[in-house]
Amino acid sequence: MKFIKISVAVVVITLAGCVSWVFAKSPFNNMPEGEYTLDLSHASVIWKVSHLGLTNYVARFADFDASIDYKPNNIEASRVVATINPMSIQTAYPNADEKDFDQILATDEDWFNAPKFASIDFASTSIEMTGEKTALMQGDLRFLGVSKPVTLDVIFNGAMERQPFSGKPTMGFSATTTIKRSDWGMSKFVPNIGDEVKVMIEGEFAKTQ
Template sequence: MPEGKYSLDLSHASIIWKVSHFGLSNYVGRFADFDAIIDYKPSNIEKSSVTATINPLSVQTAYPNAEEKDFDKILGTDKVWFNGTMFPSIDFTSTSIAMTSDTTAVMQGELSFLGVTKPVSLDVVFNGAMPIQPFTRKPTLGFSATATIKRSDWGLTKYVPNVGDEVQIMIEGEFMKTDDE
């Protein structure tokens, strides 16, 4: 695969999170508006880097009776939740990539959320690559990543422990080679 910048194909990507609800079930949500760029270095994968940004106002849940109470809007804007009006983006910048096999790595990075920046670790799986993806006709890379964070580390403490402190994050993404190189 060629070296260079790869942009996220949002139509083939997702960021899903889940958190315990009273220990009875895992409540699941997602973000619909986000972007990421990979600076891919095939001769030394560990020198590659990733940056990503999420619009917290794009949170989506399957909360019933949405016409009575716009729960997603409350989560996105309320000061005790994602507070997207004051903090309009959640940002990630990788700081290191350590290969653990030919197709897996641990990516360390800085996550900025609610005005707080903390280190996070993602377990990354390289799903595959196509030198020419059939529809876009561009080189394309595919990845999955998971992480678990404590939301209280970023000051998001509403209803802890009834709503769990640990948040599991699942990321899927296809990245296309950009033409601007």
């Protein structure tokens, strides 16, 4: 009986701790100013494109990085930069490792042409707050040697002045954008493989100590 009581007490304490974490979120303008770097263990860059109008083919990049120069007193003056390794494509293509599909897609001159263009780069140029936790972020996307403006719809998911696991000030965001790959010179198989590519981004950013 004593063991049961102790076990119940432990569960209650644990749940109380979890609840306190949930309610430990902070307003974004209370977060400290400075550089925030991406927590790669809690981030993703996923994209999808139409295949013959029948399905959306989904893939992701596994190697990428990003940072935020954060200005809490003027969030719209903050700046975001990001880079993606095009060779890090991951697909659900059957036996992808055996057929080298990922590398063919990345290295083919009609696709990502990674030997010549080793990174996909983004730098924000403006941030417009559209709500308490939403924004439109404009920026330049450099891809296949071409730089063009893109707009991302950003959702501010939450912020913690002290994230319980890392102990660091941390902010979390979701973002989406849709681009036409042909605008950057990737027109192979359009329109059978869709021109429009939807990109979905998730990320937690921790304050650099």
